[in-house]
Amino acid sequence: MHENTQGLRWLKATAYNVLAVGLGILAGLVVVAYAGGNVEVALSSLFLDPLSSSGGIQQIFILFVMFYSMGLGIGLALKAGLWNIGAQGQLLAGMVMVFVVYLYLAFLPWPVLYVAMILGAALGGLLWIAIPTILRVKFGANEIVVTILLNVVAVNFGFYMLAGPIKSPGTALGFPITTVLPARFQIPNIIGNVPITYAVPATIAIGVILYFLVERTPFRVKADTVGESPETARYAGISIPRVMTITMLTAGALAGLAGATYMMGYRYELDIGSFSTNYGLVAIIVALVGRKHMLGIGISAFFFAYIAYGAEAMALAVNVPTYVVFAMEGVMMIGILMSAYFERRGAI
C-alpha cells in the first residue's frame, strides 16, 4: 500500500468516525428533546461549556488522563487477544491503595510516601488483575468472565475498606469517607492557577514510551501473533503465557495509576460516589476507537473526555439526568464500529 492511499484511507476513516460521533450527539439531543429539555441550550453547552470554565478544563484533563491510562492497558491486552473488561475494578483498587499507603505507611518521610502512594495504586491495580491473569494462564479460565466478576467484588471490597480500614475517624455518624489528602500529597498544577496537573505530561510520556516499546519493537509482532493466531505463536516459539502475563499486568498497573491521578489529582478524598462511576467501561470504547494504537488511544481519550464532560454540562444546563451521557456514548460506540464496517467493505 502506498503512503498516499494509506493517508487517504486514514482521512476517510476519521471522517466516518466524526460522522459516527455526530450520530451519537444527535441521539443525545433526541433524548434531551424527549425528556423535555431545550435542544438549543443543550447543543451550545455541550460544545462551549467545557471551554468556558476552569472547572471544565480541569475535569476534561483529569478524564483525559484516566481514559488514556486505562485505554493504553486495555489496548495493550487487546493486541495479545485478551479482553480486560475489569479496568473499573483495577481503578477502584488503585484508589483504595492510595489511602491504604497514605494511612498505614505514614511514618515514611514526605517525598518517599508521595511516590509510594502512586506506586501503591499501580500495585493495587496490578494485584487486582493478577487474579484473572493467573486463572487464565494456569487454568485457561476466560479472562472476560473473571474480570467482570472482579468488578463487582471490587465495589464490595471498596465499601468494606471505606467502612473501616481507611475511613476518616473524624466523620459524623460514621459516614464512609476518607480524610482529605493535604496539599503536599496532591498532584500540583504545572502553571499556577491553570488546572492542568503534572499527571497530564506524565501520562502522555507513558503513552509515548509504550508507543516505542510496543509499536516499534518485535514485541508488537509477538503480541499480535499471540492475539491473532496462538497456533502460529506456538510454532514460532513465542511464549504465550509470558506475553499474556506482561500485557495483562501492565494493563492492571496502568488502571491502578489512573486511580492515583483521580484521587491525588482531582478528588483528594474517597467516598462511595467514586465507586459508581463507569470510567473503566468507557475506557474500552476509548481503546477501540483509538484502534489499539498507543498514540491513537491518546487522541481518542481526549475526545471522549471532552464529550463526557460536555454531555454532563449539557444535561445539567437543560435539567436532564446526567445519565444521558451513557446513552450517547452507547450510540457513538455503535456508530464508530459501523465506520470500521464501511472501511472493511471498501466503501470508503
Add this chain to the structure above:
Amino acid sequence: MTVPLSDIATAVLATTFQLSPFYLFAGMGEIVSEKSGVANMGLEGIMLMSLVLTFIVDYATGNPWIALLAAMAVAGAIGLVFAFFALRVRMDQIALGLAIYLFGLGFSFIVFNTAYPSGLFPNYVALPPIYSGWGTVPYFGTIFLQLDVMAYVSIALVVLTAIFLNRTSLGLRVRAVGENPKAADNMGVNVNKVRLFAILFGAVMFGVAGSYFAGNFVPGFQTNIIAGRGFIVLAMIYFANWKPYRALFAALSFNLVYALQNEYISIAGSTVASVSTLFNMLPYVFLLALIPVFGRKARAPKFLLKPYRKG
C-alpha cells in the same frame, strides 16, 4: 433472643428459590444465544430497559402480565437491533454488547425519570403467590408456595432448553452453527437465520428476567438497579459449561451462598455491620473459587464471537 434453626433454614431457602429464576431466565437465553456462536454482553442493558417498561406499564395498567409482555416486546426489539449489527454488520460482539449496555444504563433512567419526574410512583402490582393460602402451610408454604408462577416457569424453561438443544432438529442446528458454521452451511443450514432466532430467543428471555426482577427484587426503579447481576449470568453459564442443568445448579448454589450471608447479617445485626460488605462479596468469591474446579473443563462453542460470512 435466638431464632429457631428451622426458621433460619426456611428463610434461606425461600430467598434462594425466589432469586434464582432471574438468573435462570437470563442464563437459558444466553446459553441458546452463545451455543449459536453469538455472545450477547448487552444483557444487562436489555434487562434495565425491560425492567423500566415493566414498571411503567404495570403502574399504568395494574396488570403484571401486560407489563411482562411489554418487557418481552422491548427486549425483542433491542435483540433485533443487536442481531442486525452482529450478523449483518459483523460487529465485534463484545464491543456491541457493551454499547447496548451503556445505552440501556443511560436510557432506562431517562425513560423512568421522564415518566415519573417527581420520583413518586404508584404501588407495584406483583404477580400473586402461586397459592394464596401459603401462610397456612408450615415451611413448605414459605419456601415454595409463596413464589409466583414465573418462578415455576423458569424451572420448566431449564428442562425445555435442555431438551431443545439436545433432542430437537432446530436445537441441533443452533449447536451446529456455533461449532462449525461452514459445515452447517454446506449441509443447507441458513447460518445467520438460525443465529437470528437464537439472539431473539435470548433477548426475549432477558426481558422476562428483567420483568421478574421487578416483582421479586425491588418495587421501584433506581439508576443501575441491576448492579452487575446481569453480567454475573455470563460467569454462571461459563461454569456450567453451557449446560442448562449445570446452570440451574450454578444459579441455586450462588443464591444459596447469597441467602446464607444475607440471613447471617440480618441475625447478627450491628455486631457485624462493619464487615457486612465483606460478606456481600461471598457469592462472587464463591463463583471465582469454582473457576479452577470447573473452568478448566469449560469449552466454549468453537465459533463463539466469530461472525459468519458465506463463501
